[in-house]
Amino acid sequence: xxxxxxxxxxxxxxxxNKKSLKCEQHMGHRAMYWYxxxxxxxxxxxxxxxxxxxxxxxxxxxxxxxxxPNSSLLNLHLHALQPEDSALYLCASSQGDSKSxxxxxxxxxxRLTVL
Amino acid sequence: xxxVTQAQTEISVVEKEDVTLDCVYETxxxxxxxxxxxxxxxxxxxxxxxxxxxxxxxxxxxxxxxxFQKSTSSFNFTITASQVVDSAVYFCAxxxxxxxxxxTFGTGTKLQVIx
Numbered sequence: 001x002x003x004x005x006x007x008x009x010x011x012x013x014x015x016x017n018k019k020s021l022k023c024e025q026h027m028g029h030r031a032m033y034w035y036x037x038x039x040x041x042x043x044x045x046x047x048x049x050x051x052x053x054x055x056x057x058x059x060x061x062x063x064x065x066x067x068x069p070n071s072s073l074l075n076l077h078l079h080a081l082q083p084e085d086s087a088l089y090l091c092a093s094s095q096g097d098s099k100s101x102x103x104x105x106x107x108x109x110x111r112l113t114v115l
Numbered sequence: 116x117x118x119v120t121q122a123q124t125e126i127s128v129v130e131k132e133d134v135t136l137d138c139v140y141e142t143x144x145x146x147x148x149x150x151x152x153x154x155x156x157x158x159x160x161x162x163x164x165x166x167x168x169x170x171x172x173x174x175x176x177x178x179x180x181x182x183f184q185k186s187t188s189s190f191n192f193t194i195t196a197s198q199v200v201d202s203a204v205y206f207c208a209x210x211x212x213x214x215x216x217x218x219t220f221g222t223g224t225k226l227q228v229i230x
Contacts, residue, residue: 042220106152
């Protein structure tokens with residue numbers, strides 16, 4: 001089963017709101033990722049967690065705060081976002097083992113609109 | 116630095132026609148992995164294939180086939196007898212060897228299959 005789930009599917013928020021995006025996988029993967037995708041562009045990596053530790057932060061503004069409560073869950077906490085943060089946010093997971101071929105499997109994404 | 120080029124921004128074909136999506140990559144690594152992902156309008160990135168740099172065997176899966184040529188740094192994707200359900204954006208991607216490495220995506224090719 002190569003399923004990554006994400007909630008919510010759609011989110012509309014104001015610039016002063018605080019919200020969270022959630023991602024879950026049950027494939028036993030130890031690496032999880034957040035990507036941001038603007039319209040007609042490829043996904044851009046934001047964060048990578050490996051074995052529940054933040055391994056890569058691609059210089060993302062602090063208004064985005066990732067959290068990995070356990071090996072199956074990944075959250076992205078949002079606070080004081082700007083309209084330009086409106087995008088599709090994709091979660092992915094992979095085995096994360098340096099010996100593996102490490103294919104990333106993606107969830108359906110959350111479409112975020114910031115008003 | 117790694118780079119993936121998908122020169123075709125948009126392609127339109129009539130149903131049942133064959134279509135080839137081009138992908139050219141640049142890397143200094145000797146070991147790397149190439150991927151194709153499909154992104155339908157719903158947004159989810161669907162994994163299609165992974166190819167190791169040391170395996171130049173072409174692959175066929177149903178109506179899909181992939182041609183990997185190291186000599187020209189290309190990894191092209193052909194859909195035979197296209198169907199309307201093939202309409203999507205297709206991304207070619209490149210990753211270094213090792214766990215949770217950053218994936219470099221091409222800019223994507225939007226395929227429209229007209230009934």
